[in-house]
Amino acid sequence: IHAVEAAHNLLAAVIDAAIFHGQLEIGPSFITWPRTLDVNDRALRHIVTGLGGDEHGVPRESSFIIAAASEIMAILALASDLEDLRRRVGRIIVAQRKDGSFVTAEDLRVAGAMTVLLKDALLPNIVQTMEGQPALVHAGPFGNIAHGNNSLLADQIALKLADVVITEAGFGADLGLEKFAHIVARYGHLKPSAALVVATVRALKSHGGLPLAKLGNEDLDALKRGAENLAAHIDIVRAFGMRSVVAINRFPEDTDRELRLLSDLAEQFGADAAVVNDGFSRGGEGSVELAEAVLAATKDGSNFAPLYAADTPIREQIQTLARRLYGAADVEFLPECQKRIDWLTERGMGTLPVCMSKTHLSLSHNPALKGRPLGFTLPIRNVYPSAGAGFVVALAGDIQLMPGLGKEPAYTRIELGPNGQITGLT
Structure with missing residues (x-):
């Protein structure tokens, strides 16, 4: 993340220097x-820079985004090698000239320096699990405000080293899986064999209307209502032509009746298998049955395919996602958004894949709509190009690219003990 921040903010500084010196x-x-920072800080969403007189720059409105939403993080996760990284960084669009033409990182002659900052960060990290197995952990674009998958390079290396590769896609099938299918798999020429859908009794009871304070209580009715959300995710997997396995991660307060009901419901919804996973409490031994179910689901391959062709226009892509995955009845493109789509189309970017930026707390754009909402209108307030990454970002609802701290943030529980022991991280 430090390398992403450094490269991103170097580009921001170069832009302001170019304005100051009257270039381009x-x-x-x-x-x-924008600028970027890896701290949740809502006060930086809209800022004014360059104040203090002529020697300090030209005053202008700007903003900060969280580092995981930086286009550079997406580029790092999609680049195939150093040459591709350099090429993608050079394509980043940062501004318009007064004649309407683009200004890129290449135009500002900073793409080479940015690539040098990112050179080592391009290499995937190999880490060891608590039981000694190797795992590749690399890149961190958020699933709700970016494309939500680890690096393509890590996936490709893993495929050369292992018989079976499990790669994580952020949040639900409406976000991580969809973006894997339409962005990562398309650029990396990947064809997944199956999808592992992770579910918990607690989360689905929340989708069933149970308040946070009561999620530890047995409530079969709330679980059954909330399980409609799981049904939607299983349907999304099926829409991409894949088999699905549901991993039910066990919490200590989950009852046998709840786990049995959820397992039965998952299979009724069309999952090829539903397995209660005890990996948290028992380690690898508690996940053997789940691993066997995943292997069984991959044996026959899959009919994996994207939901739309590579040359599909932006509006049609968004309408497909809204209706087929989210459950929307219609899409509302706000006036400024309509202009931006036309503007992108005129400049040859009208068929780039869409990276939807929306809440992860609902299948819709509205975090308050739990379960499986249907028949709503999906508002798209803006779109913007990530030319280096190779996609167009669409902003749905009130999604923010710089999160804010909650009323009771996690940092209030973190402390340093007298012997240097850190507490409160879990």
Whole structure:
């Protein structure tokens, strides 16, 4: 993340320097590149820079985004090698000239320096699990505000080293799986054999309307209502032509009746298998049955296919996602968004894959709509190009690219003991 921040903010500094020195005919109001920080800070969502007089720069409105939402994080996760990384960094669009043409990192002559900052970060990290197995952990684009998958390079290395590769896609099938299918798999020429859907009794009781304070209580009715959310995710997996296995991660307060009901419901919804997973409490021994179910689901291959062709226009892509995956009846493109889509289309980016930026707390754009909402209208307030990453980001609802701290943040539980022992991290 440090390398991503450094490269991203170097580019931001170069843009302001170019304005200060009158280069490239960039006007302050035509800049689209924000700054970034890996701290949740809502006060930085809208800022003014360059105050303090002429020697300190040109005053302009700007913003910060969380580092995981940086286009550079997405580029790092999608680049196939150093040459591809350099090429993608050079394509980053940061501003418009007064004549309407793009200004890129290449135009600002900073793409080479940015690539040098990212050179070592491109290499996947191999880490060891608590039981001694190797795992590749690399890159961190969020699943709700970015494309939500680990690096393509890590996946490709893993495929050369192992018989079976399990790769994580962030949040639910509506976000991580969809973006894997339409962005990662398309650029990496990957064809997954099956999908592992992770579910918990607690989460589904929450989707069934149970308040947080009561999630530890047995409530079969709430679980049954909330399980409609799981049904939607299983249907999404099926829409991509894959078999699904549901992993029910056991919590200590889950009752046998709840686990049995959820397992039965998952299979009724069309999952090829549903297994209660005890990996948290028993380690690998508690996940053997789940592993066997996953292997069984991959044996016959899959009919994996994207939901739309590579040359599908932006509006049609969004409408397909809204209706077939989210459960929407319609899509509302706000006026500014309509103009931006037309603007992108005129400049040859009208068929880039869409990276939907929306809440992970609901299948819809509205975090308050739990379970499996249907018949709503999905509002798209804006779109913008991530030309280096190779996709167009669509903002649905009130999604924010810089999160804010909650009323009771996790940092309030973190402390340093007298012997240097850190507490409160779990």
